[in-house]
Amino acid sequence: xxxxxxxxxxxxxxxxxxxxxxxxxxxxxxxxxxxxxxxxxxxxxxxxxxxxxxxxxxxxxxxxxxxxxxxxxxxxxxxxxxxxxxxxxxxxxxxxxxxxxxxxxxxxxxxxxxxxxxxxxxxxxxxxxxxxxxxxxxxxxxxxxxxxxxxxxxxxxxxxxxxxxxxxxxxxxxxxxxxxxxxxxxxxxxxxxxxxxxxxxxxxxxxxxxxxxxxxxxxxxxxxx
Amino acid sequence: xxxxxxxxxxxxxxxxxxxxxxxxxxxxxxxxxxxxxxxxxxxxxxxxxxxxxxxxxxxxxxxxxxxxxxxxxxxxxxxxxxxxxxxxxxxxxxxxxxxxxxxxxxxxxxxxxxxxxxxxxxxxxxxxxxxxxxxxxxxxxxxxxxxxxxxxxxxxxxxxxxxxxxxxxxxxxxxxxxxxxxxxxxxxxxxxxxxxxxxxxxxxxxxxxxxxxxxxxxxxxxxxxxxxxxxxxxxxxxxxxxxxxxxxxx
Numbered sequence: 001x002x003x004x005x006x007x008x009x010x011x012x013x014x015x016x017x018x019x020x021x022x023x024x025x026x027x028x029x030x031x032x033x034x035x036x037x038x039x040x041x042x043x044x045x046x047x048x049x050x051x052x053x054x055x056x057x058x059x060x061x062x063x064x065x066x067x068x069x070x071x072x073x074x075x076x077x078x079x080x081x082x083x084x085x086x087x088x089x090x091x092x093x094x095x096x097x098x099x100x101x102x103x104x105x106x107x108x109x110x111x112x113x114x115x116x117x118x119x120x121x122x123x124x125x126x127x128x129x130x131x132x133x134x135x136x137x138x139x140x141x142x143x144x145x146x147x148x149x150x151x152x153x154x155x156x157x158x159x160x161x162x163x164x165x166x167x168x169x170x171x172x173x174x175x176x177x178x179x180x181x182x183x184x185x186x187x188x189x190x191x192x193x194x195x196x197x198x199x200x201x202x203x204x205x206x207x208x209x210x211x212x213x214x215x216x217x218x219x220x221x222x223x224x225x
Numbered sequence: 226x227x228x229x230x231x232x233x234x235x236x237x238x239x240x241x242x243x244x245x246x247x248x249x250x251x252x253x254x255x256x257x258x259x260x261x262x263x264x265x266x267x268x269x270x271x272x273x274x275x276x277x278x279x280x281x282x283x284x285x286x287x288x289x290x291x292x293x294x295x296x297x298x299x300x301x302x303x304x305x306x307x308x309x310x311x312x313x314x315x316x317x318x319x320x321x322x323x324x325x326x327x328x329x330x331x332x333x334x335x336x337x338x339x340x341x342x343x344x345x346x347x348x349x350x351x352x353x354x355x356x357x358x359x360x361x362x363x364x365x366x367x368x369x370x371x372x373x374x375x376x377x378x379x380x381x382x383x384x385x386x387x388x389x390x391x392x393x394x395x396x397x398x399x400x401x402x403x404x405x406x407x408x409x410x411x412x413x414x415x416x417x418x419x420x421x422x423x424x425x426x427x428x429x430x431x432x433x434x435x436x437x438x439x440x441x442x443x444x445x446x447x448x449x450x451x452x453x454x455x456x457x458x459x460x461x462x463x464x465x466x467x468x469x470x471x472x473x474x475x
Binding site for chain 2: 119121122124125127128129130131132135139140143144147
C-alpha cells in the first residue's frame with residue numbers, strides 16, 4: 001500500500017500549497033476578467049462607431065489578439081518589458097496585462113455584437129419617449145445587452161482560468177507549478193506522485209470551471225425562451 | 226372657432242444619404258384637438274414625415290415648430306419637446322426586459338421624475354381602459370400583437386403628450402386584432418387628443434380623421450375633409466390610389 005502515491009497529497013501541507021497555487025491562478029483570471037469587462041464594454045461601444053477609421057483600428061487590435069498565441073504575448077510583455085524598457089514586472093502582473101489585453105478584445109467584440117443585435121427600434125422608442133441618449137443606454141439598451149452577454153462572458157472566464165496554466169512559463173507560481181514542485185521533491189520517495197497531483201489539479205480546474213459553464217448553458221437557454 | 230395651431234412645418238425637405246428627396250416640400254400645420262390622417266402609397270414618405278415631426282430623423286432643410294418655437298434635433302431642448310410629442314410605432318417595441326407596468330412607468334419615472342405611487346394609479350387606470358389591467362405584471366413576450374400595441378399606446382399616453390403620432394400601428398397585426406387597437410385610438414380622438422396618424426386602414430381613416438392628407442412621392446397631392454376625399458377625390462392620383470382598395474366582382 002505504501003507506494004500508491006496518494007499519500008503525497010497529505011504530506012506536509014502539500015494540499016494547501018496546491019490550493020494556494022490555484023488561488024494564484026484564480027486571482028490572475030478574475031482580476032483580468034474584471035478589467036476586461038470594464039474595458040471591453042467601452043471598446044464594444046467604440047466598435048459600433050459610425051467612423052470607419054475607428055472601426056478599422058479596433059478590428060486590427062482584435063485580429064492581432066486573435067492571431068497571437070497567448071504565450072507569445074506573455075513572453076513579449078514579460079521579457080520585452082525587462083529587456084527593452086528595463087522594467088522588471090512581476091510575472092503575475094505581466095499575466096494580468098496580457099490576459100486583460102486579450103480579454104478586452106474578446107469582450108469588446110462580444111459587446112459589439114450584443115449591441116448590434118438590439119433592434120434599432122428599441123433606441124427609437126426610447127427617444128420617442130423623451131429619453132436622452134444616456135437614459136436610453138442605461139435603462140433600455142444595457143440591461144438587454146447584459147442579458148445577452150452573460151453566457152459568453154462565463155465562457156470567456158472559463159477559457160481564461162484554463163489559460164492561466166501558461167503563466168508558469170514566466171515564473172508565476174500557480175497551481176501547475178506548485179504541482180510540479182511537489183512531484184519533483186518527492187521524485188524518489190513517491191515515484192507515482194505525478195498521476196495523483198495532476199489528477200487533483202484536473203479536478204480543481206473542473207470544479208471551478210464546471211459551475212461557470214453550466215451557468216452559461218442555463219442562462220443561454222433561459223434567454224432563448 | 227379658430228383653434229390654436231400647435232405644430233407646423235415649413236418647406237420640409239429630407240433625403241436619405243443625399244439621394245433622391247423623400248420629402249420634397251412639406252408644409253403642414255396641425256391644430257390642437259385635430260386628427261389628421263396621412264395616407265398614400267408605400268414609399269411616398271408618410272412614415273418619414275411622421276418621424277421627422279418627432280425629430281427621429283434629421284431634416285435637410287425647412288423648419289418644424291412646436292407652438293411657435295422652432296425645434297431642432299441637435300438642440301438640448303429636443304428631449305423636452307419630444308416628451309410632448311408621443312409616438313407609437315408599427316412594431317410596438319416594448320422593452321422586452323421589463324414587465325408591462327415597468328414599460329409604462331420607465332419614462333415618466335426617469336424622464337419626468339414623477340411620483341411612483343401616483344404613476345401606478347394612473348397606469349392602472351389606463352390599462353383598465355384598454356382592457357389589459359390583468360396583464361400588468363406580464364412580460365411583453367406573453368402578449369399578443371394587439372395587446373402589445375395597446376400597451377405601447379398607454380406607454381406613450383403616460384407622458385401626457387400634447388400630440389400623438391401613430392405610425393402604421395396596425396400594419397403588423399392580424400386583422401382581428403386591428404379593431405381592438407383602433408377602438409382605443411377612436412376613443413382618444415373622441416376625447417380630443419391631437420393626433421397625426423399614418424395608416425392603410427381606409428375605413429378607420431374615414432371614421433377617425435378631421436382632415437386627410439394624401440401624399441405621393443414626397444409631396445402632399447391632395448388634402449381635404451375625409452367625407453370629400455374618400456367619396457370624390459379631386460386628383461387623378463388619389464382616385465387611382467383609392468381604387469386599389471376596391472375589388473370588382475368577377
